[in-house]
Amino acid sequence: MQPAPGSRSAALYVHWPYCEKRCSYCNFNKYIPRGLDEDAMQRCLVKETATLLKLSGVQRIDSVFFGGGTPSLASPHTVASILEAIAQTTQLPAKAEVTLEANPTSSQASRLAAFRGAGINRLSIGIQSLDDTELQLLGRTHSVSEALGTLEEARLLFPGRTSVDLMFGLPAQQVEPWLRQLQELLSLCDDHVSLYQLTVERGTLLFAQIQRGILPSPDPEAAAEMYHDGREVLREAGFRQYEVSNFARNEALSTHNWTYWQGGQYIGVGPGAHGRFVPQRDGGSLREARVQTLEPDNWMKEVLMFGHGTRKRVSLSELELLEEVLALGLRTDIGITHQHWLYFEPHLSLWDVFGESEEVRELRSQGLLLLDHSGLRCSWEGLAVLDTILLRLLLQLQNAWKNRPPPPSRSPSQELPPEAGIHAWTR
Template identity: 90%
Template sequence: LCTQRASRRSCAAGRGQSLDENLGHPRGSKQPPAPGTRSAALYVHWPYCEKRCNYCNFNKYIPRTLDEGAMQKCLVKETTTLLKLRIPSEIDSVFFGGGTPSLASPHTVASVLETIAQTTHLPAKAEVTLEANPTSSQASRLTAFQGAGINRLSIGIQSLDNKELQLLGRTHSVSDALGTLEEARRVYPGRTSVDLMFGLPAQQVEPWLRQLQELLSLCDDHISLYQLTLERGTLLFAQVQQGTLPSPDPEAAAEMYQHGREILREAGFRQYEVSNFARNEALSTHNWTYWQGGQYIGVGPGAHGRFVPRGDGGSLREARIQTLEPDNWMKEVSMFGHGTRKRVSLSELELLEEVLALGLRTDTGITHQHWLQFEPQLSLWDVFGKAEEVRELQSQGLLLLDHRGLRCSWEGLAVLDTVLLRLLLQLQNAWENRPPPMLKVTESGAASQREDSR
């Protein structure tokens, strides 16, 4: 069972639409556009929370005092610096994550969005998402965030059982969650997503499935199902290690996931990614950029990015990480304009590994055309067409390689970790034995000799 850490039978069949027999979504379903080389997504990290949840090891902090004006100024400054470094023609989507960004003021959100619009092009249709916790998302604030430019909300409901919420260390109740969901659907109709966790200690399959069914009767058009991962350094990890809580049952978690997928498919949801389900084309276009290997800019303490720093004369995509601790990050932004702590140029093989690992998380997988955008000399057929590993996975009904490209079947998505490990090894082997370097067209359009990145 592939877990998420920062990872159905459509009712359309009843409307006379044909189904992809392997994935269960309508043929011809609208797909988000493939990320372009001149566009990018932008992620903004708000690092503060009211309290740390018992399962969370994300980069978040509980402030004794908070100077939001200083944080806002630094977010604006770093956004400007990194946008000028990347020089995108436009920003396709913006995602405010955390932490708990719904604790920030709408004015802070508006300031960042205004900066993006002034520095590059932010289309009116661009998806702008805010993560929200029910306890920090009163009706008036949701409306104020909409006025600031937010047009999509992602609510961390996590459970519809108060005892489970207490186990997770959440600050909201089931009543809080359902009230926020109702209000969010009023303010953001068709653009409200909810998260539900499974695989908790002592959690039983049937009660969890009843939670999912209840949520289905109340939710909008996007649901994310996340399996609990016990992370070292969290309270839940310690409690399980000490024996005060039982270890999560992997068999029960696998059963929850499989039945949950089937329930959502029956309800008309398309599983467009391992943990994400949408109907009425309500896919997250921001996350789709990640899974399609698109470029994205990370702003804020601990944010990650993947982009080519063209404004700095760069030609290779870099993996970037901003300074983790907020006070240190703000000092660096004030001094240098940004708080980038680490930057590593990705080799061609490393980039292809990311394209493979992320693309296979989706139901469409990796098309031949998409792969050739990253590697024009070594096709999917060259890498996987004659591999015994691939033939075996195909015979097991877990993988498909055909005229459309490479993708997991419905069954394969449920065991992606196993499938992916074998494919990554095959990619590495094919790369080591590839033909001699040839002229390659770079992102800038100039022909250059491909360098050996081994």
Template identity: 80%
Template sequence: MAFLGARARCSAAAAAKVAQRRRLAEDARGPPSPPGSQRAVLYVHWPYCEKRCSYCNFNKYIPRGVDEAAVRRCLVTEAQTLLRLSGVRRVESVFFGGGTPSLASPHTVAAVLEAVAQATHLPADSEVTLEANPTSAPGSRLAAFKAAGVNRLSVGLQSLDDTELQLLGRTHSASDALQTLAEARRLFPGRVSVDLMLGLPAQQVGPWLGQLRELLRHCDDHVSLYQLSLERGTALFTQVQQGTLPAPDPELAAEMYQEGRAVLREAGFRQYEVSNFARNGALSTHNWTYWQCGQYLGVGPGAHGRFVPQGAGSHTREARIQTLEPDNWMKEVMLFGHGTRKRVPLGELELLEEVLAMGLRTDVGITHQHWQQFEPPLTLWDVFGTSREVKMLLEQGLLLLDHRGLRCSWEGLAVLDSLLLDLLSQLQDTWWQRTPSPGPGG
């Protein structure tokens, strides 16, 4: 059929079943899931787009036609299979990403949520996020996604400058973006996130800050700031390489980031992660699970997951990658129930490296209690308490190590990548020495 054909409407019966199952759930929320927990979050990848943006190297495809019913069946089957293999009993959140999942029919979203609710416990207040592009999400379609079970939107706005949007290969205008944002806020008040990019070729600090301030007049309670990354194989990368576009200025991008985060802080936003800002408690609980190294299942072509297969023991978490190409992925799902192409067992040190690298992206950092959930043979004090390099970072005011745990300061979050080199090296060195020493709180 033509690309998703006419607007498909969600199945009222399916959506009602999802809502009914979720209303019956208890409201209790627990801490992030440790390695062998029966809790997890679910990521669902919709791989199709109307066109490829000039900066994008994600796993996405521009098809002539999509058999959405077949894709839907495979998404449902793979979700059921991975939930069974993982032994997960409770799904805390579901995130539909892509690609452009707002091109899928609301019926596909409802079918996946129904399958999850049948296979495991999906609490009534679980966060269900859908990524949406302004041109594929008019108000009537957003309302249908809400009826299907979506309760949070992530809008790919990217810029409020039409020239920049054309440079990025976006299909919407700034006016389209603001109109979609207004519709989204009407339907999902307090639960709409917007993305804004910085560090584009020839972009200047003043005009970009003007965009951010304009956005603050229209946005909800969650903003993500992303610096452009020139990826090999993209149109922008080629244009910069050939000299038809100037290379982005990293110093200007750093200034935009610093000024932008200050503007957001003044507007009442908490920078709870390197790129993410929320006010009124509107942080993404799904993404928070990633940064806390909780378990997550990846469903769909090219999706990634991290979970402990049932019966594998409490310490053998696996990294899983699903087959990239949609047609091959569907063939494997129909044959085997899932399209996992690669499974990599994660050792104790690899897991702790993830806990360190992901946890320090947040303003909370890594508490002693959280670190101990992963049952390391060394405490945070053992690893970092006597390090000369860490002591220097503490004295510079970039890092904090105290009774709460290890975390970056406001200044440290802005230079996290450079801090991680020393911290990961310290973890690795101490791990191989394995000589725990007593320390405060150790």
């Protein structure tokens, strides 16, 4: 299925790798700046943005997401320069979603207003907890009062377009106090909430503290209860759980993240950024998984030499792409529609892959999975145990792929058409 001429689009992610301090749980690609030359970083981000956009051949960027790190530590001028580079290289619609991740301590009202003037129209605030003791445990640099002050300012500047993050499953965290935090946040927040369970990553300070017995291990049963009850609280407050960790009301879904979950193309800019796109300018026909060089100084040297700092690029096979479509699509409440699946694999339908599966029949009888005229999706109960479901479905897909009849010749183009993915579900 070929996309209509002029319809090729993608999302764009920009990674700002610097933070004031590394949080105790964080293993992301982040650095504490020592004598940062922001002008040099800005020039390299602009250069890599233009280079990768030209390489991809996309004709429109539907959303931009500034993540990190702490991108609210960057200057609004840096943000404006990158957005201008996008607009000069391809189409950036005036109403495109442009999100900035912000930490409360780097987000005073005047600074947030300057980001709005630079082109940001959506804010994602890393509140994480409404308990000062928990914030200290996590290594956060803000207090609860600072977080709530930033949230109030953000809602005035970005009404209806301010998201908040809340973590659960912390060491020694109890269910009822955490639910009270969530209730308090719901009385103050806007229309988008993300709930993230703490993952204790090897190599982090938190991991070391738990290993040495300074802190207890998180209680998985308490975390499961927090997630279950938190979902109920959000549903009663009018929020739709449109993805495993994300909840929205008044149609305030994240356009950018929805592109990921619907298997759309995205371009990753900046140290350690990831991307998925077809390099049309190089004559590519398969989607590539790309990773930029991690360390900022080395990344900048490569950008200055080559125009971009791509360290790794791997062409995805048709099966690998289908595995990503399955794994990401099932994270959403709509799952994978038949039309959406057939765009990526027109010769092996969802019914062909899963219709006669004993695994799927068992999951359906347990009320965890649905396969019907709409497509394949988890039930509300199934979303809570997606990891277990997904392992079984991936094995079923691999077996079906191995035993499929040879398909007729097909177009190798693998990017989404305008009627698939995000646009069909967020109007």
